[in-house]
Amino acid sequence: MIQKYLIERRSWIILFLFLQFLIIVVSYFDPTIPLMSIVYIVFISMIIFIIFLIIRYNKETNFYKSVETWENNLDLTSISNAESPFEVIIENSVTNQTEWLKQIASHNLMSLEQEKDELLSWIHEVKTPLTAMRLMIDRLDNGTMKSNLIYEWLRIHLLLDQQLHQKRIPFIENDLYIEVTDIKVLITKEIKDLQSWCIQKGIGFDLHTEVKEVLSDAKWLAFIIRQLLTNSIKYSEASDIIIKTYPKNEQTILEVEDFGRGIDPKDLPRIFDKGFTSTAKHQDNAATGMGLYLAKKAAKPLLIKIDVHSKLGVGTTFTLIFPKRNQFLHISGM
Structure with a gap:
């Protein structure tokens, strides 16, 4: 700041030195x-x-120092009061701009909230005819047609579910309810819901649960597991998916191992990025690049760590590492 001040006042300093030299x-x-x-x-x-x-x-420089260290968070309390007329001009300009930005931000937030509410309402409305459609499909006698329709119905159902949770994730902290969850029952339900897709692709499941209960939010944990399972099913064919839970260092580990096409090593650092799809199968229109991203986002407030190990052409293993029980004390009060 000293250098900037001297540069700012250099004309006055040069004038003074020139006058002294002239004298x-x-x-x-x-x-x-x-x-x-x-x-x-x-x-x-x-x-x-x-x-x-x-x-x-x-x-x-007091005023300018406070402006320089200002965090641009629309909070002007950290800026020192202006003293000179020029500082007052700057202060008034910054204040007016900040108030304008606050109004814009408030308007945008209200628009986003309205858009979110409308989309959530639309999703719930769509679920009603979707449920009726499933009941009609179940009454079909043609086995091949029934299987194909159930598969397409499931794709729509999963996309709607993903969209619903995507809109809720920014407010996930308000929705969490930490409780003892029967993880075996939860996994079994998710497998059952995906059964028609698995039958079509010839995929089976091998479930081993040494640990049957975890401390977590059942709804959001189910969503995370659902994203991992659908990812494994999508990129597997005529093979088994192994699901294991076991204790390790006072923590519970859940592994989802498939024997599908695997992930290219150069893609591994990016698979949890929003909108990222495989570079190996970039023309795959079925991939949205949102499932693993949303799973990672949902896992963070649950204090769950997600690891992935994969070998191209061999398969992929996703690992959920649950937190120790005492790590939840600050959010659950247990």
Whole structure:
């Protein structure tokens, strides 16, 4: 800030130094003016001027220091009060711009809330005819047609479910209810819901649950497992998916292992990024690039860590590492 201040005041400093130099030059060429006295006066003037600069530096830079360290969070309380007329102009301009931005942000937030509510309402409305459609499909006698229709129905159902949870994730902290959850029952239900898709692709499940209960939010945990299962089913064919739960270092581990096409090593760091789809099968229109991203987002407030290990052409293993029980004390009060 000192360097910036000197640069800002360089014209005044140069003018002062020029005048002092001019006085010395005049006294040097004019024998009637005592040179040593003038040099002494100039020396005193320089000292006074330096002291003046130091005092003015602290006084004039307080406002600009506070502006420089301002976090641009629309909170103006951290900015020092303006003193000079120019500082008042800047303060008024920043205040007006901030108030305008607050109004825009408030309007945008209200629009987003309205859009979210309308979309959630639409999703719930769509679920009614979707449920009726499933009942009609179940009454069909043609096995092949019934299987194909159930598969397409399931795709629509999963996309709607994904969209519903995507809109709720920003407010997930308000929706959490941490309780002891029977993870075996939860996994079994998710497998049953995906059964028609698995039959069509010739996929089976091998479930081993050494740990049957975890402390978590059942609804959001089911959503995370659903995304991992659908990802494994989507990229597997005529093979089993192994699901295991076991204890490790006072934590519960859940593994979902498939023997599908695997993930390219260069894609592994990006698979949880929003909208990312495989570079190996980039023309795959069925992939939305949202499932694993949403699973990661939902896992964070649940304090669940998701790891992935994969080998191209061999398969992929997703691992959920649940937190220790005492890690939930600050959000569950248990």
